Amino acid sequence: MKRKNVLLSFVMLLTVSLFLAACGSSGGNGGSGDGDGAEKPQFLSMLTGGTSGTYYPLGGELSKIITDETGIETTANSSNASADNMAALAAGDAELAFTQTDVASNAIEGINSFEGKAIDNVLAIGSLYPETIQIVTSADSGIESVEDLKGKTVSVGAPGSGTYVNAEQILEAHGLSIEDDIEAQNLDFGESTGGIQDGTIDAAFITAGTPTGAVEGLSATVDVKIVPIAEDKIEELVAEFPYYAKDVIPAGTYGLEEDVTTVAVLAMLVVTDSLSEDVVYDITKAIYENTDKISHAKGEFIKKESALNGVGIDLHPGAEKYFKEAGILE
Structure with a gap:
């Protein structure tokens, strides 16, 4: 009988110890908890x-x-x-x-x-x-303004990208639409600059911090032009979409000879x-x-x-x- 009592006491002590150990490792001040009761991920x-x-x-x-x-x-x-x-x-x-x-x-x-x-x-x-909206083309494309994109083959960003929304809003500010006025291509940045280089597309919207690697790579083989956005259109965009701000791509970037005005988000x-x-x-x-x-x-x-x-x-x-x-x- 005495032996059974000792065994029972041992089992109870072990159970309490395991319970206390589990409590100590489930948050609080120790173990893998992060201090507010939630588990810190690995x-x-x-x-x-x-x-x-x-x-x-x-x-x-x-x-x-x-x-x-x-x-x-x-x-x-x-x-x-x-x-x-x-x-x-x-x-x-x-x-x-x-x-x-x-x-x-x-x-x-x-x-x-x-x-x-x-x-x-x-x-x-x-x-x-800041993430600059860059409308990239080649210097010999003949594209001088956003309006000149009409009828052109233009990359408007990868499906689901913020670049697509920027392209849509900027085109609409200039009286153009993605569906009706350009031949839209959904390409990522590398595919876009590759398309400009081999002539399969005319221009590309690229929303990214400058200088952007893909555009720098393009400028090594092609004279790059960044299409400017006119001051009055910048004012319209900022008024309608407050998350835009005027931005300037400085001369020297991508070999540009002069500053280019555009807009940026963050x-x-x-x-x-x-x-x-x-x-x-x-x-x-x-x-x-x-x-x-x-x-x-x-x-x-x-x-x-x-x-x-x-x-x-x-x-x-x-x-x-x-x-x-x-x-x-x-």
């Missing part, structure tokens, strides 16, 4: 853009910073960029993504390419750098609301406190002081916490 997927654009190489650097600073293995993956990235986050296919500020606003509001498909589980981390990072406040706080802090580790040319524009510029959707609570601590938000 892996994160970041969606970027095409391999010949700006998102992909910059995303690779940001992913490394997040991995090094937070201990969460983060991988940058190529994609069709902005609009597709928002849809993928909504579907739970990734946790982080690059997108354009205008595309994010459209997705949350359920307008333009998101008509009837509003997204409600994606929040902002912060903006990164690149931003977004995240699903499934990630906890503590995890997103750590991610946000990792990015904006380690910009000196970014070798990409766009790194100079990534600053906590300007991280809320153009952000038209709600911040994730983790990002909000960081920007309040940094004195950017009250």
Whole structure:
């Protein structure tokens, strides 16, 4: 009998020990919890853009910073960029993504390419750098203005990309439509510049930070022209779509002989609301406190002081916490 009591006591002690161990590892101040009761993930997927654009190489650097600073293995993956990235986050296919500020606003509001498909589980981390709308052609194409695109074969961006929306809005501001006035091609940046080089297309809309790798590659073999947007049309676009801003591509870029006026939106990072406040706080802090580790040319524009510029959707609570601590938000 005594032996049975000892055995029973041992079993009870073991059960209590296992229960306490489980409690200690499920959040709180220890184990793999991240401090707010949610589990800290081991892996994160970041969606970027095409391999010949700006998102992909910059995303690779940001992913490394997040991995090094937070201990969460983060991988940058190529994609069709902005609009597709928002849809993928909504579907739970990734946790982080690059997108354009205008595309994010459209997705949350359920307008333009998101008509009837509003997204409600994606929040902002912060903006990164200006993304310039570049209407690229060759110097001998005869295309001098946006109106000259009528009847031409023009790439308007990969399906689901923010570039498509920009092309649609800019063409409409000039009295043109994608469906009726141009021969539209849905190509990514590399395919677009390749098409201009071999003559299969006449021009391409490319929304990306300048200089863009694909356009630089084109300028090595072809004299590049960037079609300007007239000042009055810029004013119209900004008045109707406040996420646009006037931008200038400086002379010397791609071998240009003079400055070219155009418009820009902002690149931003977004995240699903499934990630906890503590995890997103750590991610946000990792990015904006380690910009000196970014070798990409766009790194100079990534600053906590300007991280809320153009952000038209709600911040994730983790990002909000960081920007309040940094004195950017009250």
